[in-house]
Amino acid sequence: MKTKRVFIVSGGEYVGGRDGIAALRERIVEAAGGLFLSRGFIRVTADEMAAEVGISKATLYRVFRSKEEILRAVVRGLMAEIGGRVDALIRDENLGFVERLARLVAFVGGRISRFGPLFIRDLQKAAPAVWKEVEAFRREKLLANFKTILAAGHKQGLFRGDIDLDLLLEMFLRLVEAFVNPAEVLRSGRPPAETFESVIKVFFQGILTDRGRRDFAARTPALFEPRKEDES
Structure with a gap:
């Protein structure tokens, strides 16, 4: 007969096996994520996170060792969600190139719109190790998938023939790093998603x-309007 292991997290406040602990971790990450994204990391207290979940601060710190560990779990969850969706779009052979990229831009823009400027600033300022993970994800994961899409579009004649893909990718990354970063977001006062859409359009x-412009304009008119000379 197997003995079920039981975990009493804090003063009898929470009882459950490993599955229960995992569920509590998920609840904490979800609640903390909502607070971090809207108010930033620095201003949110452990008491507020605990109250949002309906547990004590002592319980919170028995599940997570520190506030930064909670932040890391939130950020890794967001990156896993974004990476999984991007991978699915890349692999979806039922979508044409234009539709695939249009959906990718819409999805990434939508996710970026959830990131308040204070959250982005606090990541870089108060949790540089976590920010480095974000930068690595942006470069290694998203850029690799973006290259796959660009190569497909290049093969279909939607991009100019004199474009060097590797140089193009580096330029795109530099644009995103220059404009969708904490200092620029706070300086400009523009939402990160709006800045991202502007970068996409110009690029x-x-x-x-x-x-290519006509095809994209048909799918995403707000981003890819044909230039005046194309309409004459």
Whole structure:
């Protein structure tokens, strides 16, 4: 007969096996994520996170060792969600190139819109190790998938033939790093998603062929409007 292990987390406040502990971790991460994204990391207290979940601060710190550990779990969860969705879009052979990239831009833009400027600033300022994980994810995961998409579009004649893909990718990354970063977001006062859309629009208008611009305009008119000379 197997003996079920039982965990009493804090003064009898929470009782459960390993599955129960995992469920509590998920609840803490979800609650903390909502607070961090809207108010930043620095201003949110352990008491507020505990109250949001309905547990004591002592219980919170028995499940997570520190506030930064909670932040790391939140950020890794967001990166896993974004990475999983991006991978699925890349692999979806039922979508054409234009539709695939349009959905990718819409998805990433939507996720970025959840990141308040204080959250981005606090990541860089108060949790540099976690911020490095974000930068590594942006470069290694998203950039690799972006290269796959660009190569497909290049093969279909939607991008100008004189474009060097590796240089293009580096330029795109530099644009994102320059404008979708804590200092610039706070300086400009623009939401990160709006800045991301502007970068996308300027970037792609410069590398698309006339046919590519027309195809993208049909799918995402707000981002890929044909230039005036194309309409004459």
